[in-house]
Amino acid sequence: MNNTIKWGILGTGRISRAFAEGLKFASNGNLHGVASRTKTNAEQFAEEWKVPRVFENYQELAQSDEIDAVYIATPHTEHAANSILCMKNKKAVLCEKPFAVNAMEVEKMIGQAKENDVLLMEGMWSRFPPLMGKLREILSSGEIGEIRTLQADFGFRPPSRDPNGRLFNPKLAGGSLLDIGIYPISLASMLMGRPESFLADWHCGPTGVDEQASLIFKYQNGSMALLHSSLESHTRQDAFLSGTEGNILIHKQCWKPQKMTVELLPSGKTEIIEMPFAGNGFNYEAVAFGELLLSGKKESPVMSLAESLEIMSLMDEIRSSWGLKYPGE
Numbered sequence: 379m380n381n382t383i384k385w386g387i388l389g390t391g392r393i394s395r396a397f398a399e400g401l402k403f404a405s406n407g408n409l410h411g412v413a414s415r416t417k418t419n420a421e422q423f424a425e426e427w428k429v430p431r432v433f434e435n436y437q438e439l440a441q442s443d444e445i446d447a448v449y450i451a452t453p454h455t456e457h458a459a460n461s462i463l464c465m466k467n468k469k470a471v472l473c474e475k476p477f478a479v480n481a482m483e484v485e486k487m488i489g490q491a492k493e494n495d496v497l498l499m500e501g502m503w504s505r506f507p508p509l510m511g512k513l514r515e516i517l518s519s520g521e522i523g524e525i526r527t528l529q530a531d532f533g534f535r536p537p538s539r540d541p542n543g544r545l546f547n548p549k550l551a552g553g554s555l556l557d558i559g560i561y562p563i564s565l566a567s568m569l570m571g572r573p574e575s576f577l578a579d580w581h582c583g584p585t586g587v588d589e590q591a592s593l594i595f596k597y598q599n600g601s602m603a604l605l606h607s608s609l610e611s612h613t614r615q616d617a618f619l620s621g622t623e624g625n626i627l628i629h630k631q632c633w634k635p636q637k638m639t640v641e642l643l644p645s646g647k648t649e650i651i652e653m654p655f656a657g658n659g660f661n662y663e664a665v666a667f668g669e670l671l672l673s674g675k676k677e678s679p680v681m682s683l684a685e686s687l688e689i690m691s692l693m694d695e696i697r698s699s700w701g702l703k704y705p706g707e
């Protein structure tokens with residue numbers, strides 16, 4: 379590997395295309411290969427995105443000496459197996475959120491990363507845009523004091539309600555919590571750590587997965603988070619954090635963060651900060667991952683393996699409180 383990472387993509391769905399677009403704006407990596415379960419899909423994707431190398435199946439890509447890093451963009455249920463396959467073949471892995479279906483799978487992934495001494499990271503892309511760096515800077519300056527409450531949500535109504543599609547199919551670990559609820563949960567984790575206790579309720583849709591979820595997290599210091607996910611309605615998709623000395627609104631869509639309003643209290647001084655994406659936003663996580671790989675790091679300080687595991691185990695506990703288990707769990 380010189381200073382340019384050769385990326386391979388596993389799976390040719392919707393988000394693979396977004397990542398391929400993002401890589402066009404990544405200074406330290408190129409899209410070199412794509413693998414699909416179906417050769418023609420891989421060929422089509424390669425033609426569309428000008429990918430030099432087509433692999434006939436996932437294993438072939440995992441074993442190829444031509445690939446340095448693999449982006450896993452398959453349904454949640456495949457993340458652990460696909461990541462492990464790649465790591466066993468010494469590939470660095472950036473695996474889409476949610477990292478896996480449950481904490482047991484994440485533990486196996488982390489174990490494999492350690493055993494093979496490779497870089498592994500959850501693709502929580504929202505952590506990497508410049509605005510999030512700015513947010514972390516403001517918070518550590520103490521300007522808004524101590525965070526006491528957070529309200530954040532991610533809800534949308536998919537036009538297709540296909541019971542076999544990955545959003546609603548329990549066999550593909552469907553439901554709002556794992557797919558989109560993870561964004562407000564991950565934000566809360568970044569800002570406030572792990573809650574000491576939670577209250578959670580859900581609406582179980584006709585396929586048996588959570589079409590809506592509402593969560594209240596309480597932290598050891600008494601701060602609280604109110605989070606919501608929905609596959610039934612388009613919600614505000616913003617995040618409002620209130621500190622003892624001020625507030626920050628991360629504007630819609632807070633999972634794609636490009637604008638925030640910072641209000642200092644009691645002066646009422648308000649600043650609007652806009653940091654639009656260069657590229658489609660996926661470039662930031664790709665570049666950050668590339669920097670880690672090129673410098674020989676095995677995990678990210680921004681999205682650590684311990685935190686990914688903690689988030690997953692919290693989601694396990696939430697699902698368990700509802701009695702929601704996926705087939706095979």
Ligand SMILES: NC(=O)c1ccc[n+]([C@@H]2O[C@H](COP(=O)([O-])OP(=O)(O)OC[C@H]3O[C@@H](n4cnc5c(N)ncnc54)[C@H](OP(=O)(O)O)[C@@H]3O)[C@@H](O)[C@H]2O)c1
Binds near residue numbers: 394414420
């Ligand atoms: N970061 C984000 O903003 C974001 C947004 C959307 C989704 N995601 C995550 O990305 C992952 C993929 O989501 P997506 O919307 O891209 O899904 P998608 O359009 O359904 O694509 C998933 C791809 O995975 C492959 N695959 C492997 N095993 C499969 C199986 N058993 N059933 C169906 N497809 C299978 C297929 O590609 P081949 O047939 O070519 O192998 C398929 O095209 C999910 O885990 C999701 O949470 C992230």
